[in-house]
Every structure is written in structure tokens, then in C-alpha cells.
Amino acid sequence: MLNESLLAGYRRDDTPNDDGAPAWKPPLPPAPAVSAGTDVEAMRDAILAKLAYALGKSPATARGRDWYAATALALRDRVVDACLASGAEAVPPKRVYYLSLEFLIGRLLSDMMGNLGLAATVKAALGQLGVDLDAVAEAEPDAALGNGGLGRLAACFMESMASLAIPAYGYGIRYDHGLFRQELHDGVQREVPESWLAEGNPWEFERPDVAYAISFGGDVGMTMGPDGAIRRVWRPAETVRAVAYDTPVIGWRAKHVNALRLWQARAAEPVDLALFNGGDHVGAVAARARAEAISRVLYPSDGTPAGQELRLRQEYFFTAASLQDLVARHVAERGDLRSLPDHAAIQLNDTHPAIAVPELMRLLVDEHGLSWEDAWHVTTHTLSYTNHTLMPEALETWPVELMERLLPRHMQIIYLINWMHLEQITKHRKIGAEELATLSLIDEEHGKRVRMGHLAFLGARRVNGVSALHTELMRTTVFKPLHLLDTDRIVNKTNGITFRRWLHNANPGLTALAVEAVGEGVLDDPTRLAGLAAFADDAGFQARFAAVRRERKEALTRVVRERTGIAVDPAALFDVQIKRIHEYKRQLLNILETVALYQAIKAEPGRDWPARVKLFAGKAAPSYHQAKLIIRLASDVAKRVNADPDVAGRLTVAFLPNYSVSLAEAMIPAADLSEQISTAGLEASGTGNMKLALNGALTIGTLDGANIEIRDHVGADNIFIFGLDAAGVERTKAEPGYAARAIAASPRLKAALDLIASGGFSPAEPGRFLPLVDELRHGDRFLLTADFDDYWRAQREVDAAWCRPRTWWRSAILNTARTAWFSSDRTMREYADDIWRVRVA
Structure with missing residues (x-):
């Protein structure tokens, strides 16, 4: 018999247990004020309790990683308290679901402490225990669940939605190994697994009760329903389980808490016992290995057919799990799926989750019995799509053969969507076969491939670009045929960054100075x-601003020495280019200018050259050989330049390995010059440009992406613009032989190329960099040769400005003062108003 006295204070749940007995739940705690229990002693005791009872350690035996985990768990409890206090479990009128293959969240400890207002409390509590907070923070692994701007943008958006109290779920994959850890061996990139989960993740909650079956392969049959209608039935050959892990995302001042729900792939059966007992111990777990490979590694190489298939499996896996989850939630809360657009807004971050269009149609039609017309209305009024690239080769396409084999039902739905789409067009106007081909979801010219950008466009209520230039080019280039069919669908939403991470946490000295001033x-x-801006000409304020920068530069010099062994002068101009290595981002242009500057200093050693430190960081995709060669060239240039006594103290070069969010947090506040030099018309927006400008770095860049809007906000006198604009790029590309003419017209460029090509930086292997030089001499599709001389001019303007400190610091202060518009809070408000139609609290 149940002892009722044991239930004192508990509450009865009318839903019985499996054995029919009434279920009892602990009493709901009173909703605490966010500040409750935040004093130093309470925090100290909470950390000690986690250390003992969650980790089984004592202060005497605890490692730095243990102190980090205990601190994180203590803070996570406060996040749960804040969640309960904010009523986050109530059903909101509408939720946002943000689907992204990447969430580059980095370290979370500083975010959690800052947004809870507990940084000083935690520091003091650990101090009482003789533990240094900085050392604890360093013990947290970098969650490298992204490759660059796309994933960092998603992380910023999640934090801003929580800060604005927009109810939201982020959906992605819980990769066992995020983007690879980059090691450099004599300048050669080596990829090593990034084991961020090796000792667990204290921030997350595993949800074994939230799991969905994800199907692959097989065939499609037909059956007749009770109403006499013929329905398609997918009979998959393989099923994988998607299990949810939730990481809380807390907003500023604990205003609201959302969840980042990441899916882990597991086999339907962990082991085939028949095979195991038969002696095939390896074969018995082969199905498990195949299933779990889906969430094993971010961006596996797609250089092989097997790699391509794994990429598609990843994209469908997380998209299907996310849609099943949100559909189940809607049915439980609202019932009728026809009302889904009223209560859910699904944002597709790039084409990776574009398979959501046929998957949502499949769920609605096949699983929930909606008519095709109703399902299409729901789909096209719930989904929206953010485009991040204008390069046709970067817009995903999948071979029809692969789609038919892996997702046969989806391919049927895509064919039907395409047929109805083309039928609707031809019904209203006469159209030629060539134009019709550009509108089709199936690209027939390259071996029959499904155009995922087109699919996302047709299935979306809104399609947005991420800067004013990018959005306009979407309308006139890659999506022009579709745009002309519906001129209202494409809208602009310029990217933004969260200031809590990229100013408050990354640059506390500058934050304190801003608080004191305004x-x-x-x-x-x-x-x-x-x-x-009112202090930009104040000599005293300039001096304090420069002192903050000097402090961050001195910290970065220690990082550079630790990672590369290179000593750099914190008094020098720190010229920084940090981003994914890609030919269109033109790190090679920066290296060419570095070589030319090296040659110029050698030629005029008596000239008063301002001291400059060139810092590079970024990863190259494993199969991107040209990008890897660019990294090696940068490393070889650094080796020769840094060893040459003729340029000592005037020019230093370093490539920092394993670029990450935490490394960015060290480099961005220390940068004097921000390199944003992509070929005009190819960078959709950029967010590193915003982070650097916010922290007072001056931009040298092309009129590309958000550089244009940064120029408009900070003022043309406070930025260094060079090179062709997007229209000029297209005109120049149309001129045969432009590269050869540009090289012939620039003795400085020719001399730099000749030195590289002759083995000047690789004497043991003179032809090492010929692939890079030959591409510039005979092709140069990213127009480095066309822009080189103007880039050199702009860099010498940088030299002149740096030699006028009052002018430089005035511009630096104005950059910080005038970049507030680039807050991701502003971006999220625009999405909420124009795309998602959700209310911002």
C-alpha cells in the first residue's frame, strides 16, 4: 500500500503510470527571482556540490576540467530556474524553428555567466576555493559545430531570439566530432578529429524519450484508404533513430530561455545478436556503425560517391527529425495541422535543410492524410529560406539517381511539385524550352540533378538575402527566373552579430569604457x-581607447607565441584576416601584397616603414587543394620574412592554426585592420567584418556583401575601399586576357608572382606554388590581378593613417560608435516582423 505520508508536498498527476497506479510528481518549486541564490557563498556551495555529487571529485583531486564541469552544472541549474521563472513551458502563440546544419556556438561559459549576470559572482566563488576563473574557462572545449559564418550566424540568432523572448527551437546535428582540428606541419594542413565530447557536455540534457525513426532507401507502394483514395506508402530499407539533446539558450538578463535541440543518430538495433553469436563480431555492429556515421563528423568530404551519400543522409536525417518533432508538438498542442502556419515559422538556413519541402509534404499527405492542396498551402506558408551564396557551384544540387535510391518517396513528391510548377507557368504564358529549363527543379544539363535552391525557393513563403547587395544580386542572377514569377518573395535581412558575445564578453575593457562614457x-x-561619437576627437578618450586595444594586443601576442613560436610587437599595426580559406575570399591577394611589401622594404631599407604584423587564420576544406596550398604559401612567406634581418621590426607574418570561436575572441579585440577583400559580388554578407568594426578595427575591403552597409554607417572616411565593384567584376570577366594585361601593367605584381613561381619561398621545391601562380596568370576567375594595384594603394593609405594616431583612433572610435545597427537583435526583429510574423516581447 502506498504510504501517503511519503507524498507530502507532492502533487497527483491524472495520467496513470504503466501499471495503472496514479502517478505522483514532485511539487513545482516556487518560481524564483533570477537573482535568488546568486550570492557568492551559495554559488561556491553549488559548485562544490556538483563537484562531489555529479562528478565524484573532491577539491583536492579535481582537475581544471572538473572545475569547469562543476561550474557549468551549477550555472545550468540557474538557467533552469530562469526558464521556470519566465514561464517558458507555457504554450506560446507561435514558435520559430531554425533549421541549420551548423551551430558554431563555441564555448558557452562566458555566455551563461554574462546573460545570467553572474560573472562576478562565479569569479568570487571560485576565488574562495582557490580556483582561477580564466583557467576554468580555458578548460571548456570549443564546440566546433560549424565551419564559419553560417554556423556563427545561427548561434548569434539563437542568442538574440532568447534575448528578445521570441519562442524558438534551433535544430541541428550533435556531431561527435565537429569541424576538424587543424594542425600545421611545415605549413601543411593536417585534419585531426575534434573530440569536443570526449568528457561529456555539461550544458546539455539528453532526451531519450524524444526519438524519431528516420528512414532511407526501399521503395514506394500504393494502398487504398478507407475513403477510397489511393495513397503512397514508403517501404524503407533502413531505419535510423534520431535522439534529441537539448542545450538551453538563455537570453540577456535571463529574460527568456530557448532550446538548441541537436540530434544524434543511433541504430535501431545496437547489435545483430545472430551474427554476433555466429562469430561475426565486427559484422554484428556494421549497421550500427553505418547509422552512427550520420552524426559522427561535420562536413565529411564529398569527394567520393560515398561521401556525397553521407552528406545527403545527414541533411535528411536532421531535417526529418526536426519536422517530426515540431509536427508532433503542434498536434499535441493544437490538433489540426492546417493551422501550422499560424503557430510555427520554419526557417531554412541555406539549402542544407531544403529537403524539408518534400519531407513536410510527405508528413502532411502520407502520414496525416491532408489533401495535396491543403498540404502545399501549409508548407508554403510555414517555410522560409535564407540564401547564403551567389556562386552557382555552391548552390546544392543532388544527383537524381542518388535521390531516387536514398529518398524514393521524396523524389516522387519533387517530380510532382516540379510538374505542377511548370504547368502553372505554361498555362499563363508561352515559354521556350530554354527558359523552362532554367525554371525547372531538375537540372538536365549536368547529369540530371535536383536543384535544392530552386526547391527551397518554391516551398518558401519568403526567401531572404543577407545584405542589400546580395539580395539585389539574388534577384538579378541566380534566382532571376524564379524572381520574375513572384517579385515579392525575395526580401533582404542584413546579417547581425550578438554584442553580448562579441563586445561584452570578448572585450570587457572596451565595454567598461563604453559604459563609463555613455x-x-x-x-x-x-x-x-x-x-x-561625441568622444571621437577627445584626446583623453582616444588614449584610453588605445590603452584598451594595447591590452588586448599584448594578450594576443602571447597567443601567437604559444601557437606559432613567433614573437610579434604589440606596438605594430595588427593586420588581420580570419575566415575560411577560399579563393573568392582572396587570402592569396593579401599574401601577394605581403610579398610585394617585403620586396619594397628590401629595396628601400632606409625608408621609414610603419611596423606591421600580418595575421592569418582559417581552415581549408579537406579536399580543397588550392586552399591548402594558400595556407602553405602563407606559412612559407612567414618563414622567410620573419627570418630576414632587413625587415625585422617592420614586417612580421604569422598563420595561427586551428581557427575557432575562442581564437576569434582573442584576435578580434586586438585587430587594428580588418581584411574583407573578397571578389565583389561573391561574399553574401560576412559577419567577421561586423565583429571587427564593432571592436574598433578599420576595414580594408571591396564593395562586397555587408562592407557596403558598413561603409554607409561608419562613413567613407573611416574605411578603406578598393577594387572593382560587382558590375565592374562582371565587365572585366567578359574581357579576354584581362589577367595577363593586369600583370603586364603592374611591375610590382609581376615581381611578386615571379618570386613565388621561382621558388623564392620554397627553395627545396621550386615548383611548389606554380598551381597558384599559373591560375592567376592564365585564369584568375576571382580577379586578384585586376584588383592588386588598387589594393596596394589602399594599404599605403592605411600606412599613412596609422602614422597619424589621432586620425586613426578617431576613426576606430567612430567604427565602434556607428556599428550598433549590425546587432543581431535588429536582424531578429526584422525576421520576426516581415518573415515569421511573431511578436517580440
Whole structure:
């Protein structure tokens, strides 16, 4: 018999247990104020309790990683308290579901402490225990669940949605190994698995009860329903389980808590016992290995057919699990799926989750019995799509053969969507076969491939670009045929960054200076940074601004020495290019200018050259050989330049390995010059440009992506613009032989190329860099040769400005003061109003 006295304070749940007995749940705690229990002693005791009872360690035996985990768990409890206090479990009128293959969240400890307002409390609590907070923070692994801007943007958006109290789920994959750890051996990139989960993740909650079956392969049959209608039935050959792991995302001042739900792939059966007992111990777990490979590694190489298939399996896996999850939630809360657009907004971050269009149609039609017309209305009024690239080769396409084999039902749905799409067009106007081919979801010219960008466009209520230039080019280039069919669908939403991470946490000295100058309100309202403009000409404020920068530069010099062994002068101009290595981002242009500058200093050693430190960081895709060669060239240039006594103290070059969010947090506040030099018309937006400008770095860049809007906000006098604009790029590309003419017209460029080609930086292997030089001499599709001389001119303008400190620091202060518009809070408000139609609290 149940002892009722044991249930004192508990509450009865009318839903019985499996054995029919009434279920009892612990009493709901009173909703605590966010500040409750936040004093130093309570935090100290909480950390000690986690250390003992969650980790089984004592202070005497605890390692740095143990102190980190205990601190994280203690803070996670406060996040749960904040979640309960904010009523986050209530059913909101509408939720946002953000689907992204990448969430580059990095380390979370500083975010959690900052947004809970507990940084000082945690520091003091650990101090009482003789533990240094900085050392604890360093013990946290970098969650490298992304490759660059796309994943970092998704992380910024999640934090801003929580800060604005927009109810949201982020959906992605819980990769066992995020983007590879980059090691450099004599300048050669080696990829090593990034084992961020090796000792667990204290921030997350495993949800074994939230799991969905994800199907692959097989065939499609037909059956007749009770109403006499013929229905398609997918009979898959393989099923994988998607298990949810939730990481809380807390907003500023603990206003609201959302969840980042990441899916882990597991086999339907962990082991085939018949095979195991028969002696085939390896074969018995082969199905498990195949299933779990889906969430094993971010961006496996797609250089082989097997790699391509794994990429598609990953994309469908997380998209299908996410849609099943949100559909189940809607049915439980609202019932009728026809009302899904009223209560859910699904954002597809790039084409990776574009398979959501046929998958949502399949769920609605095949699983829930909606008519095709109703399902299409729901789909096209719930989904929206963000495009991140204008390069046709970067817009995903999948071979029809692979789609038919892996996702046969989806291919049927895609064919039907395409037929109805083309039928609707031809019904209203006469159209030629060539134009019809550009509108089709199936590209017939390259071996029959499904155009995922087209599919996302047709299935979306809104399609957005991520900068004003990018959006306009979407309308006139890659999506022009579709845009002309519906001129209202494409809208612009310029990217933004979260100031909590990229100013408050990354640059506390500058944050404190801003608070002192314009008041604490700047912590809540980034637009108040504009008040710093009044101090731009104040010599005293300039000196303090420069002192903050010097402190961050000295910290970075230690990082550079630790990672590369290279000593750099913190008094020098720090010229920084940090981004994924790609030919269109033109790290090679920066290296060419470095070589030319090296030659110029050698030729005029008596000239008063301002000291400059060139810093590079970024990863190259494993199969991207040209990008890897660019890294090696940068490393070889650094080796020769840094060893040459003729340029000592004037030019230093370093390539920092294993670029990550935490490395960015060290480099961005220390940068004086921000390199944003992509070929005009190819960078969709950029967000590193915003982070660097916010921290007072001056931009040298082309009129590409958000550089244009940065120029418009900070003022043309406070940025260094060079090179062809997007229209000029297209005109130049149309001129045969432009590269050869540009090289012939530039003795400086020719000399730099000749030195590289002759083995000047690789004497043991003179032809090492000929592939790079030959591409520039005979092709140069990214127009480095056309822009080189103007880039050199702009760099010498940088030299002149750096030699006028009052002018430089005035511009630096104005950059910080005038970049408030680039807050991701502003971007999220625009999405909420124009795309998602959700209310911002």
C-alpha cells in the first residue's frame, strides 16, 4: 500500500503510470527571482556540490576540467530556474524553428555567466576555493559545430531570439566530432578529429524519450484508404533513430530561455545478436556503425560517391527529425495541422535543410492524410529560406539517381511539385524550352540533378538575402527566373552579430569604457553606442581607447607565441584576416601584397616603414587543394620574412592554426585592420567584418556583401575601399586576357608572382606554388590581378593613417560608435516582423 505520508508536498498527476497506479510528481518549486541564490557563498556551495555529487571529485583531486564541469552544472541549474521563472513551458502563440546544419556556438561559459549576470559572482566563488576563473574557462572545449559564418550566424540568432523572448527551437546535428582540428606541419594542413565530447557536455540534457525513426532507401507502394483514395506508402530499407539533446539558450538578463535541440543518430538495433553469436563480431555492429556515421563528423568530404551519400543522409536525417518533432508538438498542442502556419515559422538556413519541402509534404499527405492542396498551402506558408551564396557551384544540387535510391518517396513528391510548377507557368504564358529549363527543379544539363535552391525557393513563403547587395544580386542572377514569377518573395535581412558575445564578453575593457562614457544602458540597447561619437576627437578618450586595444594586443601576442613560436610587437599595426580559406575570399591577394611589401622594404631599407604584423587564420576544406596550398604559401612567406634581418621590426607574418570561436575572441579585440577583400559580388554578407568594426578595427575591403552597409554607417572616411565593384567584376570577366594585361601593367605584381613561381619561398621545391601562380596568370576567375594595384594603394593609405594616431583612433572610435545597427537583435526583429510574423516581447 502506498504510504501517503511519503507524498507530502507532492502533487497527483491524472495520467496513470504503466501499471495503472496514479502517478505522483514532485511539487513545482516556487518560481524564483533570477537573482535568488546568486550570492557568492551559495554559488561556491553549488559548485562544490556538483563537484562531489555529479562528478565524484573532491577539491583536492579535481582537475581544471572538473572545475569547469562543476561550474557549468551549477550555472545550468540557474538557467533552469530562469526558464521556470519566465514561464517558458507555457504554450506560446507561435514558435520559430531554425533549421541549420551548423551551430558554431563555441564555448558557452562566458555566455551563461554574462546573460545570467553572474560573472562576478562565479569569479568570487571560485576565488574562495582557490580556483582561477580564466583557467576554468580555458578548460571548456570549443564546440566546433560549424565551419564559419553560417554556423556563427545561427548561434548569434539563437542568442538574440532568447534575448528578445521570441519562442524558438534551433535544430541541428550533435556531431561527435565537429569541424576538424587543424594542425600545421611545415605549413601543411593536417585534419585531426575534434573530440569536443570526449568528457561529456555539461550544458546539455539528453532526451531519450524524444526519438524519431528516420528512414532511407526501399521503395514506394500504393494502398487504398478507407475513403477510397489511393495513397503512397514508403517501404524503407533502413531505419535510423534520431535522439534529441537539448542545450538551453538563455537570453540577456535571463529574460527568456530557448532550446538548441541537436540530434544524434543511433541504430535501431545496437547489435545483430545472430551474427554476433555466429562469430561475426565486427559484422554484428556494421549497421550500427553505418547509422552512427550520420552524426559522427561535420562536413565529411564529398569527394567520393560515398561521401556525397553521407552528406545527403545527414541533411535528411536532421531535417526529418526536426519536422517530426515540431509536427508532433503542434498536434499535441493544437490538433489540426492546417493551422501550422499560424503557430510555427520554419526557417531554412541555406539549402542544407531544403529537403524539408518534400519531407513536410510527405508528413502532411502520407502520414496525416491532408489533401495535396491543403498540404502545399501549409508548407508554403510555414517555410522560409535564407540564401547564403551567389556562386552557382555552391548552390546544392543532388544527383537524381542518388535521390531516387536514398529518398524514393521524396523524389516522387519533387517530380510532382516540379510538374505542377511548370504547368502553372505554361498555362499563363508561352515559354521556350530554354527558359523552362532554367525554371525547372531538375537540372538536365549536368547529369540530371535536383536543384535544392530552386526547391527551397518554391516551398518558401519568403526567401531572404543577407545584405542589400546580395539580395539585389539574388534577384538579378541566380534566382532571376524564379524572381520574375513572384517579385515579392525575395526580401533582404542584413546579417547581425550578438554584442553580448562579441563586445561584452570578448572585450570587457572596451565595454567598461563604453559604459563609463555613455551609461549602463548601452548594455541593453546597442544603439546607445552612438554616444561614443561625441568622444571621437577627445584626446583623453582616444588614449584610453588605445590603452584598451594595447591590452588586448599584448594578450594576443602571447597567443601567437604559444601557437606559432613567433614573437610579434604589440606596438605594430595588427593586420588581420580570419575566415575560411577560399579563393573568392582572396587570402592569396593579401599574401601577394605581403610579398610585394617585403620586396619594397628590401629595396628601400632606409625608408621609414610603419611596423606591421600580418595575421592569418582559417581552415581549408579537406579536399580543397588550392586552399591548402594558400595556407602553405602563407606559412612559407612567414618563414622567410620573419627570418630576414632587413625587415625585422617592420614586417612580421604569422598563420595561427586551428581557427575557432575562442581564437576569434582573442584576435578580434586586438585587430587594428580588418581584411574583407573578397571578389565583389561573391561574399553574401560576412559577419567577421561586423565583429571587427564593432571592436574598433578599420576595414580594408571591396564593395562586397555587408562592407557596403558598413561603409554607409561608419562613413567613407573611416574605411578603406578598393577594387572593382560587382558590375565592374562582371565587365572585366567578359574581357579576354584581362589577367595577363593586369600583370603586364603592374611591375610590382609581376615581381611578386615571379618570386613565388621561382621558388623564392620554397627553395627545396621550386615548383611548389606554380598551381597558384599559373591560375592567376592564365585564369584568375576571382580577379586578384585586376584588383592588386588598387589594393596596394589602399594599404599605403592605411600606412599613412596609422602614422597619424589621432586620425586613426578617431576613426576606430567612430567604427565602434556607428556599428550598433549590425546587432543581431535588429536582424531578429526584422525576421520576426516581415518573415515569421511573431511578436517580440
